[in-house]
Amino acid sequence: MVSKPHGGKLIRRVAAPKTRERILSEQHEYPRAQIDHGRAIDIENIAHGVYSPLKGFLTRDDFESVLDHMRLSDDTPWTIPIVLDVEELTFEEGDAILLYYEDLPIARMHVEEIYTSDKEYFAEKVFKTTDKAHPGVSKVYSMGSYLVGGEIELLNELPNPFAKYTLRPVETRVLFKERGWKTIVAFQTRNVPHTGHEYVQKAALTFVDGLFINPVLGKKKKGDYKDDVIIKAYEVLFEHYYPKNAATLATVRYEMRYAGPREAIHHAIMRKNFGATHFIVGRDHAGVGDYYGPYEAWDLFDEFPDLGITPMFIREAFYCRRCGGMVNAKICPHDGGFHTKISGTKLRKMIMNGEQPPEYLMRPEVYEVIKNFDNPFVE
Amino acid sequence: MGDEERKYTTVSIPKPLYEKIKKRIEGTGFTSVSDYVTYVLREVLASLEEEEKEEVFSEEEEEKVKERLRALGYLD
Numbered sequence: 001m002v003s004k005p006h007g008g009k010l011i012r013r014v015a016a017p018k019t020r021e022r023i024l025s026e027q028h029e030y031p032r033a034q035i036d037h038g039r040a041i042d043i044e045n046i047a048h049g050v051y052s053p054l055k056g057f058l059t060r061d062d063f064e065s066v067l068d069h070m071r072l073s074d075d076t077p078w079t080i081p082i083v084l085d086v087e088e089l090t091f092e093e094g095d096a097i098l099l100y101y102e103d104l105p106i107a108r109m110h111v112e113e114i115y116t117s118d119k120e121y122f123a124e125k126v127f128k129t130t131d132k133a134h135p136g137v138s139k140v141y142s143m144g145s146y147l148v149g150g151e152i153e154l155l156n157e158l159p160n161p162f163a164k165y166t167l168r169p170v171e172t173r174v175l176f177k178e179r180g181w182k183t184i185v186a187f188q189t190r191n192v193p194h195t196g197h198e199y200v201q202k203a204a205l206t207f208v209d210g211l212f213i214n215p216v217l218g219k220k221k222k223g224d225y226k227d228d229v230i231i232k233a234y235e236v237l238f239e240h241y242y243p244k245n246a247a248t249l250a251t252v253r254y255e256m257r258y259a260g261p262r263e264a265i266h267h268a269i270m271r272k273n274f275g276a277t278h279f280i281v282g283r284d285h286a287g288v289g290d291y292y293g294p295y296e297a298w299d300l301f302d303e304f305p306d307l308g309i310t311p312m313f314i315r316e317a318f319y320c321r322r323c324g325g326m327v328n329a330k331i332c333p334h335d336g337g338f339h340t341k342i343s344g345t346k347l348r349k350m351i352m353n354g355e356q357p358p359e360y361l362m363r364p365e366v367y368e369v370i371k372n373f374d375n376p377f378v379e
Numbered sequence: 380m381g382d383e384e385r386k387y388t389t390v391s392i393p394k395p396l397y398e399k400i401k402k403r404i405e406g407t408g409f410t411s412v413s414d415y416v417t418y419v420l421r422e423v424l425a426s427l428e429e430e431e432k433e434e435v436f437s438e439e440e441e442e443k444v445k446e447r448l449r450a451l452g453y454l455d
Contacts, residue, residue, distance in 0.1 A: 004429060075421070164451055170436065174444040175453055248453065302408070305418055306425035 002176050002184060002275035003309055007053025007076050010169055010273065014047045015108065015153040023098075023108055023155060030098040030108070031091035033148070035084065038255035040101040040158050041218060042082055045270075047107070047154035048168040050252060052273045057084040059149030060115040067125040070262065070303070077269065077304045079262040081126065087144035089114065098155075105155050112150035119143065126259050129291055135221075136258045136288075160253070162217055165231055167250035172212065173275040175248065181210035185278040185312060186271035188285075189215045190256065192225050192233040192370060194362045196317040196342040198241065199326035204280050204312050211247040212276055216254045220378045223348065227251075229369070229376040236365045260285070260292030261300040265307070272309040279309050283316040318342060319360045326360075351376070392416070 005011075015023065023030075035043075045051045053076060058066065061073040063081050070079045084099075091097045093114055099107045123130045123137040132138050160166055167175065176184055185204040189197065205211040213234060217227045225233075234249050252270070257263050263286035268279040285297040294316075301311045315328035318341045322334040332339075342361055350357050356367050370376045400412045409415040436444070448454040 004431075008428060008431075167448075167451075167453070170440075171444050171448060174436070174441055175448055178445065178448070178454055250453075305422035308425055308429065 001182055002173055003272045003277050005049060005052045005169070005273050006269050006308060009053065010049040010173075011052040011055055012047065012049055012170070013055055013151070013153050015155055019153070020155050023153075024105065027098055027105055031095055032098050032100055033084075033086050033090065033109075035099045035101055035106065037101065037158070037219060039084055039099070040106045041253045041255055042084075043099065043107045043152055043154055044157055044253060046082070046152055048170070050169060050254075050270050050273055051082060052169070054078075054082055056109065056112075056151035057147075057149050058082055059113040060147075063115075063117065063147065063149070067122065070265070077265065077307055079126075079269075080257055080259060080266040081122070083117075083143075084109075084148045085143040086146050086148055089146060099152070101158060104158070106158075107152040107154050109148070109152045110150045111148055113148070115147050115149070116145060117147055126257070126262055127291065128260070131291075134258065134288065134291060139257075158253075162227060162231060162251055165249065165251045166253070167274075169273045169275065172250065176210060176212075176275050179210060179245065179248075181208075183208035183278065184210045184212050184276045185280060186212045186214055186274065186276035187280045188267045188271070189213065190220070190224065190230070191344060192230055192376075193237050193366060194342055194344075194347060194357075195319070195326055195360060198237070198363075199317040200280060200282060200314045201247075203314060204278065205246060207312075208278055209246070211242075212271070212274065213247065213249045214271060214274065215249075215251050216256065217251045218253050218255050222378055224378045225370075225376055226373070226378055229373055232369045233366045236369050237363060240365055241363065256286065258286060258288040258291075260287040261297040264297035265300060265304065268301075268307060268309050268311060272307075276309060278312050281311045281313055316341075348377070390416075 046054050046056060058081055063083060065071055065073040066078050066081045070077065072078045091111055093111055095111045097109050097111055098105050099109055119140050120130050123140045127134055127136045129137060132141060185208045187201050201211055201213065215230050215234065231251065238247065238249060264281050267286060271279050281297055281301070283294045284292060298313045315330055317326045317328050318339045320327045320332045320334055321338045323332055347357055347362060351370055397412055400415055404412065404415050409418070445454060
């Protein structure tokens with residue numbers, strides 16, 4: 001049986017066609033608020049149940065409870081505050097407003113509560129630092145002065161160039177059922193696959209019925225692989241090296257927070273909503289720089305006996321010349337001199353210089369895909 | 380926004396059980412009997428909820444989803 005949705009019920013907050021039509025025809029009568037790309041994506045995720053049990057942006061009680069206890073006010077585990085910030089108030093509590101991304105009305109929101117937060121406290125609690133060099137912290141400091149809580153109804157989604165690969169929780173749940181998978185392990189990624197990823201994914205698949213690879217698409221940092229490169233690289237890997245009846249690939253749009261351990265829990269909750277029963281947590285999951293210990297996320301899972309999805313802790317993989325394959329520190333007895341660690345940065349440098357990585361680090365088919373892009377990296 | 384503001388309530392347990400738990404959590408990560416009891420209760424409740432009946436979609440909705448999955452090549 002696939003995982004139950006987080007909080008017990010899969011939330012769907014997409015406006016019914018007639019309601020949507022009516023709201024849009026009356027759109028000029030609503031107070032409006034502008035939102036950024038990340039909030040529009042959050043709305044999409046709320047509306048399709050990726051963030052179940054959230055029905056909207058957090059109200060104060062939930063927000064404070066998430067900061068202080070990593071739980072919603074009803075005790076449901078929740079580690080990342082999903083909040084809507086505004087700088088100016090053109091509406092008040094009790095109003096129904098429309099949220100716009102540029103000129104596109106994204107959602108109707110019922111404003112339940114308007115409140116303020118201490119940004120330093122917010123940053124320290126979620127990111128364990130107030131250093132503005134941390135991208136998540138910097139985002140918090142750039143937020144508007146007010147937070148607005150309340151339920152939403154989705155009216156329009158942002159254009160999605162990868163709609164073909166985008167599955168919603170309701171769809172993955174049916175897919176897993178149709179394939180007869182009762183246990184599913186999810187893998188989160190924002191990179192092209194190297195043999196270390198393949199090793200981790202296949203090691204996990206050994207113990208369950210199905211592998212669900214769920215790359216995160218969206219805003220990226222300079223030097224990251226472009227979204228279409230990641231998808232095409234996985235496509236070719238699937239074609240040549242993955243069992244068709246035991247693995248599937250679908251993307252999700254999401255703005256990374258880089259909150260390390262807290263975000264690892266959040267990623268697991270998202271995949272639970274897709275129906276996954278297990279979730280791979282590797283080294284420095286959702287981390288950035290040196291803000292978090294390499295396996296700090298693993299410890300945080302201990303605090304959530306009621307998470308409802310089983311983490312699979314898999315150590316960093318490396319190539320051992322004596323073993324003649326990918327291994328990890330737990331299973332390889334050989335000296336470090338026999339090991340080649342896989343560094344994403346090194347691989348990127350090799351690719352940028354037109355140098356093909358050795359086959360034991362990257363499948364040649366994957367390299368071919370990357371090579372065929374004029375510029376595979378975000379500028 | 381500190382811990383003191385969180386709403387707590389008191390639940391009574393037999394004293395011998397309290398003492399047993401107190402001994403049990405020595406040298407573990409649990410800092411109090413309350414922490415341990417909270418942990419155990421959350422675990423028990425979560426496993427009971429898991430056993431409850433699974434949410435099912437309507438036949439019509441499921442068929443619609445299957446159609447899209449077939450169109451995208453996820454299902455034959």
